[in-house]
Amino acid sequence: SKSKASTSSSTPSKASAPPKTSSPSKAAATVVSSSRPTESVPAHYEPEKVPMDVRQEIEKLFHTSYPIHITKDVFDTKADLIKLRRYFHANPELSWQEVQTAKNIASYCESLGLATKKNVGRTGVVAVLHGAHSDGECIALRADMDALPIQEENPHIKYQSRKANVSHACGHDCHMAILLTVARILSGPKYVRQLHGCVKLIFQPAEEGGGGAKFMIDDGVLDADDSQLNCPAVDQVYGLHVWSYLKLGKIVAKSGALMAGSAHFEIRVRGVGGHGAEPKGTSDTVLAITQLCIQLHSIVSRNLSATDCGVVTVGTMRVGAAPNVIAEDGSVTGTIRFLNTAVFELIQQRIQSICRGIELSFGVTVNVEYRSIPYPPTVNHAKNVQYVTDAVHKVFPANENVVVSNLTTMAAEDFSFYLNERPGCYFFVGCGVDEYEGDDAKNMDDGDDKKVKIYAHHTPTFRVDERCLLIGVQIMVNLVMELLSKPKQVNNTAQNEDATDMIQINDFKPNEQIEDKMIGNDS
Template identity: 40%
Template sequence: MVSTSLSPLPVDISRIRREIQELQPTIVELRRRLHQKPELGFREHLTSELISQKLQEWGIEHQTGIAQTGIVATIHGDKPGKVLAIRADMDALPIQEQNDVPYRSQHDGVMHACGHDGHTAIALSTAFYLSQHRQDFTGTVKIIFQPAEEGPGGAKPMIEAGVLQNPQVDAIVGLHLWNNLPLGTVGVRNGALMAATESFRCTIQGKGGHGAIPQQTVDSILVAAHIVTALQTIVARNVSPLESAVVTVGEIHAGTAVNVIADTAYLSGTVRYFNPALGELIPQRLEQIIAGVCQSHGATYKLDYQRHYPAVINDAKIAELVRSVAEGVIETPLGIVPECQTMGGEDMSFFLEAIPGCYFFLGSANPDKDLAYPHHHPRFNFDETALGMGVEIFVRLVEKFCALKS
């Protein structure tokens, strides 16, 4: 991932059309209403109600109750043509907000700490603008309001429910407000943008006993310690240095007393990678290492390996379209960041496996306003100037995509 300064940039909003600049206060109001009522995955009932209420008020055709709380709005241009989907996630995180702002979360222990309230406000405002300017684009736009991105994942059940059908979607785009980039930047690239996310949980079964008589035992803590160390050789010695991958043990539990050798130890962790080919190598080597260490110490194990989201891999043609549009909206010294990547994961990947598309980052950090805390932090917040930029980019993508020849 390219390192960029989070110093505030001189942002010129003159490239944002007047109607969208005038819409900015409404976008901010929508975002703040959503921020006050955050909801966890598949529980976004108030969020869905607000979205549906606004779409109905604006006369926009939509379906509710998809994959429990998901919504799809459909907007037709004046003439038939291609179908572009815009995806926005709606869910929040189980975090107690620490921001002292008038619109802080009213739901104890739940917070929009990743910008999904902004994504929803941008998509909803895009729907409004397009519904008022149908003469400016051909074809159809489907705006997908998706639940449960933070887990357990709402993209796949929405696809299974048919959101990419009737009419058949030709391509899909989505954005993530990104506090790792300063306001006035866009991170877009062809190929892998975000990593596949997988996890493992392992129970080591040894033989407990007295801490002073170790020869009578099989020390599960010792076995687990060897496993934790050995797992680091997967990335160091089995993955090419030119590839990116992570194997992290984030949790380990064992033991009850200082003079007792524990008979069981529990450890869990996460696996991340960009190259889909590593999806077979890493879990295979992980189990081989666990099995080998356990056998050498006389222990046994139970391993549960879970695949969550595949890597977010952008289509070259749609990524180039996003880049060209962003260059027409964003005018700062840094501008477009073409090699922006993260080992974080996103279930937008399931949409990108199904159809061509592009997911991109919209810089939203502004340290001068104390708006640069990282994602999932209890003080996460972003510069709301980015909201209008997001709408402008989506609108231009619709207009440009629908005008493309097959």
């Protein structure tokens, strides 16, 4: 099977010699030379008209009740786009092990003629697409590359994961395929000659808990690069996630907190063990740890304001070894979710106090540790949300309800680290498989009353409707073409208007807080 895997690993590179769609290079050359001196900058980008026969094909594919505007150039990539996604799907790699994935991505970008840098933030890849005019902004688009330690159970699909206990159960395979295809389209001469500035493509490792975004930022992914990539600092940053709780053709883009911050804790309790028949002189860890769990669950209901959002979940409890032994030590692990740092601080303080109380009540010692890098909340910037919304409306010109703006999820996402540094927007692209199912049918996130079967993220049967790929590509293309349709504005007020957002999230210094709040061994 090893040789099989390596044969098919050439798929992206094969797809990477793309027929450069419909624009003859002759036309490109003429326009570039004639447009240089007296530039007529178009006020806004309008996607091209689609020939009737192509439009009919697209409408047949999506059969929506409203028009959907996918350009011919984007639609022409459909077969390769799906091939890319399925290749990644069949060959998943866990966080920090995305070596072959990164190699394929880098060679795809190189084949498009893009300056490409490998091993950024360990296994990450960065490529830069330069517009014909260097006077514009630098827009970063990000895709995550890692899969999950989950055994896939989708035997009906031919491209099911070839690796035992590893699968793209979150949809990051889709994100990579979308971003590579956006790069392929935008690197066509017809697009390059319209672009002011550059597009930075960020392929990031270890989103699933590893905080890969932070490693890429520490490695300078948002900074100017005078050597290899030859590009200025990133001005704005965008990313998308396919979202199976949302039906195809729906997008979630909202300003403010879209996703929660998260931190994982481990609490170790140590008592004094003994014979199960002789409790005197012991400190029973089973009793202490069960009380601890009950009290942890009082934080959200009793300490948080009724209008604040927070979650404290105890996910595991380990204690005791035999029915006739008083347990000496045990531990619980869990996760905290929050939409602002004040809530995070409050929850941490309460955990600390509760642990002190347990120590006093039961004569045990309790240590709290926070595992892995905490993720800040993903807080979008109003102006950038508007840019995404405009790009979406160009795809669905007659449907005002396509963008859902009131949805917040307590799931976490390390895109938040980019949004701490730069204005930008993270958004969800509906990929729900529209199927009625019996007992486990649920309502989708968009408020639709219809009950459908949801193939949830992070489960063995996770599935997407692959038509979402074309939608994702078209939104990103529209977004970039609009943002880079003009030279950089010197007095851009975007940051000032979003100043409150910026202050709120810049206050968040995860590591410092965690260290301050850590209960030491001597407590």
